[in-house]
Amino acid sequence: MPEFAALASSITHEDISQAFLKGQGSAETPILRLLKESRSNGYDVTCLPLTTAKWRERWRDMCILPSAGGADSEKIAAAEQQAEIWRRAPGFALDEVTISRLDEAEGIVAMISDWLQLDSTDDWLRHDSEIALRQELAYASYLNVLTVILPPPRNRAHVASYARAVNECLKSTPYIQFSIRLPIYDPAVFQPKESPVRRSMDSFSSASSSSTSPRVPKLTIPTSQTKKAKPPKAPEGELNATWEMWDIIRTLCDYNTRLTLTLDLTPPLPSNLAVLSRWTAEPVQHIFLPASTFIANVKGYPVLPKGTQSFIRDSMTHRPTIILSGTSLGSHSKGGESAYSQYVRYLEKTSLSVQAARQAGTVENFAQGYQDFLQTPLQPLMDNLQSITYQTFEQDPVKYRNYEEAIFHALMDWPDSGRIVICVAGAGRGPLVARSLRAIDRSRRQAVVYAVEKNPNAYVTLQGRKDKEWGDSVELLFGDMRQINVPEQADILVSELLGSFGDNELSPECLDGAMRFLKVDGISIPSSYTAHLAPLSSSKLFNEARASKELKYMETPYVVMFQNVNILSGEGGGVGGRCGSQVQECWEFEHPRKDPIVDGRGLPLTNSHNARFSKMSFHIPHAGVLHGLAGYFEAVLYGDVGLSIHPLRKDQVSKDMLSWFPLFFPFRDPLYLPSNSELQVSIWRLTNQRQVWYEWYAESFLPVLNPPLPTEQLDNPLGSDSSFFACASTNVAVPSPLIDAVDAFPHSEKVESGRIDESPKSDAGIVKIGQTALHNPGGRSSWIGL
């Protein structure tokens, strides 16, 4: 059984010291012995600190100057001299690093010195931390280390400096993967109150030479478990702040694909909180899970708190590397060192998404390898499909079962007056023909089936099936349903022309042409379909979509099996109660439809009646970055038999249906959405005489409970006579001082008749804060015919 998570052990400085003592005289280096031990304990990866306490001491002595008070000025000058010499040519002494051979570095994940302060408030500490970071990365690169974990950002106010330094290093260090360690909580909660400045030694005076110091948040392996401190609260704001820091870092690094996250689960997680789902949209490469996060179950074995359990279970399908640390400290009375990794494997086994992926017949299993892979939607009208494509879709057990049910019920409901004519429009290799015959059989009605197909290659397969299986019960007709002549009018028209967004494979246009041979009161299966949208966050899909560089490929929808994504919208209507649900309907197509004006052949004169527009308002409960829209469809085949890939309804309508992955409409420019904001999405289905395509646009708003104050007084600090606008916010139409020039202001007779409903007045309590647009719609579905 393939495993989803990789397991990593974490080697500490203490482990290294002990290995050194134990292995005196051994031919192998202590590090090599530790790595071998880790592998033999079943770990796939080993993490270890890159530098030693010696390095930290030297850096501190050079870069943290004693406070001016009782300091020895000669000593300070000497330290400053040392620092300058170091800054000029940064490098390590042998005892300042843990590894020094290529074989020691093979396959390891190196932890960059966690005491670096890339976001310190002190300019010099920041500056020298960045030089140290570059030095450590250069050394890791020398030893061919492939992945490093960076210390967490700690200071929201200076995180841009952290981000800038990381971006600089990503550019100057070509191959290494950078993973930013980040606790799910705002680390400031853990940070002692102090103002760290380089010119004072005070803040470092209590620091021991151990690998942790009071300056560093205790998010690394805790060494003391006796202190029973109150756990800090983690309100929405704190959770936002942590994610905000990550968002700033990856934005400043321009979504570099070598930049990933190491989520630090040291703080306990709430058991059920929608806000955690935002991490599913981010590149979480590692999950840091110290033994201290485990609690003891009634038998004394280490287990995880409920919230952490479910978070890890849900994360499994993203194939993280889970870094266990402190497993040898004996923090739990039962189970020994291996209990922690066994428990993680148990969580993997009991993860619903892992189970679904491992079980044949599920969408999750069917989609293995296709997750977050951008596929260009099929264009079956323009292109003739391959036999293998038909075969793939014919394997869907649910879709054809539901089609058969729909045809069966339609037959049963049809007046039993002799011979019923069924026409399958777009028969392909014949699955719907076969299902029609079975439905006829079950219904015990008299019926004949016409099978229309325009793909000459599939038509060969159809002829074979007619010869061998169907005989006279089926009549084959070769041609495009928009042009062909069918010998008699059909009672029931069956088609399978739907795409992931319903109409995106031009089902409306094709069925317009087929209406010519459906009786006026005939039945169309499907009888209607709707398109649905939700706002999506996914740094993965954003990067995939822009990978092609060509604009037209950035601005075209894709078929995608979503995995590394998060739907940003929530239920609840928003602060103003004006927003719709989490996933919203855009538009509907119904068949048969009677409104088009048709020509002598019964074909519509233009395709204008198939143009559509929809504008939706989504409530965004938690801050996130909009990267695109998720598109779904739902179809009524007949009566209450349907097909659905709507994420909240698909299991009720057509569970385990495999044929459609959702559609992804990317935005070229990500749009930041704050908590409690409102997102207005516009989408158009457009058409000319040859093509059909979509365009989309989003605008964000923030409800402000009090409308903005008048700002004129602030704008004109020097004073002015602009009293025209002085009572702007009173909403009372007072005469302006200019009104004495009466003739100057002629107005339409309708001026006083009021305002239309869409006037901005109705938005008085809401402020626009951003937008993202589609400039250059690509992906037009060519539309043969007319």
Add this chain to the structure above:
Amino acid sequence: MPEFAALASSITHEDISQAFLKGQGSAETPILRLLKESRSNGYDVTCLPLTTAKWRERWRDMCILPSAGGADSEKIAAAEQQAEIWRRAPGFALDEVTISRLDEAEGIVAMISDWLQLDSTDDWLRHDSEIALRQELAYASYLNVLTVILPPPRNRAHVASYARAVNECLKSTPYIQFSIRLPIYDPAVFQPKESPVRRSMDSFSSASSSSTSPRVPKLTIPTSQTKKAKPPKAPEGELNATWEMWDIIRTLCDYNTRLTLTLDLTPPLPSNLAVLSRWTAEPVQHIFLPASTFIANVKGYPVLPKGTQSFIRDSMTHRPTIILSGTSLGSHSKGGESAYSQYVRYLEKTSLSVQAARQAGTVENFAQGYQDFLQTPLQPLMDNLQSITYQTFEQDPVKYRNYEEAIFHALMDWPDSGRIVICVAGAGRGPLVARSLRAIDRSRRQAVVYAVEKNPNAYVTLQGRKDKEWGDSVELLFGDMRQINVPEQADILVSELLGSFGDNELSPECLDGAMRFLKVDGISIPSSYTAHLAPLSSSKLFNEARASKELKYMETPYVVMFQNVNILSGEGGGVGGRCGSQVQECWEFEHPRKDPIVDGRGLPLTNSHNARFSKMSFHIPHAGVLHGLAGYFEAVLYGDVGLSIHPLRKDQVSKDMLSWFPLFFPFRDPLYLPSNSELQVSIWRLTNQRQVWYEWYAESFLPVLNPPLPTEQLDNPLGSDSSFFACASTNVAVPSPLIDAVDAFPHSEKVESGRIDESPKSDAGIVKIGQTALHNPGGRSSWIGL
């Protein structure tokens, strides 16, 4: 005297009818006669409507269906049939257009039918308006019309549909300039209350066949001046809404350079309002100025209200085309038709900016032709300048006058103990040497001047001047000030190494090297300089910066003489009072400086001491789009003699100084900033052993007077046990339900010691709403030496 504004006349349907009647039998067409008349009246351009009332009637009969009530269904069907035939192949009849010959279209500006409703709430009206727009543009293109004016958007809620249609047309119509007519007020103020829907004829039933109808805001030429309606108020929200519509249109059109604005000044303007300055950042191609906007002065001549006067005066340097209309209606008792254009020329003549541009010796005059032109900053350290470059800068009358004053005062303040040594570091062609000699002369002190120069070509000029002008009073030294040996220590070191941002031409680095030969208590002229920033909006500069396509040229600062720009920040500190002033200081360099650690030659070991960082908060009073940062410098030469290009202080410090235009730091991605928001800007001056460069980043926030409500209940509509966060917003640390597992939550001893000052708590009333980042800093100033 060159003119700044072009004047356009506006021909109406009535003018055309009258020309037709008057010219019976003439060889020329009525349109050609009208164009000739317009030219002979002194107009540079003529605007005319492209279509006639006949076209409007046909479109209405096809596309606006009678209401279902008493309508004739056969008639409806016929209309629908006609509409479909038209949609299939849109085209005009001869009497539906005003022009049909190439010579009639030459040099005109064509007004697209102003009754088109591209942003109607009705799907069909929108759809058919777009087809009509394409048809009109195709016809204009056929006749080689170069500029069209589009009807104004009228519906904020559907302006994205308007924008999308315009974008589509821009792409399908390659050469025509599109100008969007836009009143400075929200046109909804003028709009009658109705719900226009295609399926009802009611809303059109009162429409006459004249060129205006109740559906169309009366922003075109008013025909009735007798009705004394109250002028509508124009509060901030209304003004924002109009600009917001423009912003959406140009954003959806991706800042297409063929898209401009026709600002409609039909509504009267307030006399002094900062919010109008936003239009200076936009591509205002035309200003529409109907005779009805003019008021009569005491003598009965047409004049403009104060606000409109000053707006037009300020707009003159942007060289707009001012479209006058209704000048022949005789609305004012004196002056006749030509009074209006004469008045506009009078405003041009009395515009302060036009006067400045016309007056020799001003920056405005000096900069003619350089406005908004992006220049790569000089790198005089890396490159040896050309003689012509020196000559240009030597023409500055103010800069060298101030230098002489500074040297004079320094000499006077220096203890009069015999011989004073002045060293000019970077003498170029010698202007500072000459000024030093004049200052010595004025001060009647004994002094000698050393002139150091590393440009071998300029050194030839220096030798010539020494031979002919200076003699023994000056000693020339060839070499780089960071390496050269000067025979004696200087009392006064004079340099002119400043760039537009102060330190951007590496003055700090050069002077570090020159400190070797300045006495410990010597004077440096300049003694200090500061860099200043302000957030900038300019669609022009945004387009200029991205024109190169190459990312590194998008992310590098430019020297620019600003014109088509708007500074977004205001005074006043913002809602929280935490913001600084409109233009803020980033950092300072002082000389002589003593802090660097130097080597045996007296040179700094590294350049770390010249790294800088600054974070500033700006108050944004009115919504706008951030495109970059404006950079300025201010220098203290000596005492109270300085140099400044700071926009609010330059006139006090060094009025009419020509040598420096400001710096422009572009952002690759524009950032929308709402009214009353706060912008936090970070900027870094970075250095390695070879180069110096800047990076910059901005984040926007919106103060919310009430902190966000807890949203957990909304997130989990199905209910959950996530009580962990239920009291998230109460700011009280309550024990979580998980706390019973005590041992699971070890924390650092410092957990309870509080939070540092920068924790997000201090931002409780503020919500992050966006960011824009520099990913790939270009424009590193190479730094020879060390």
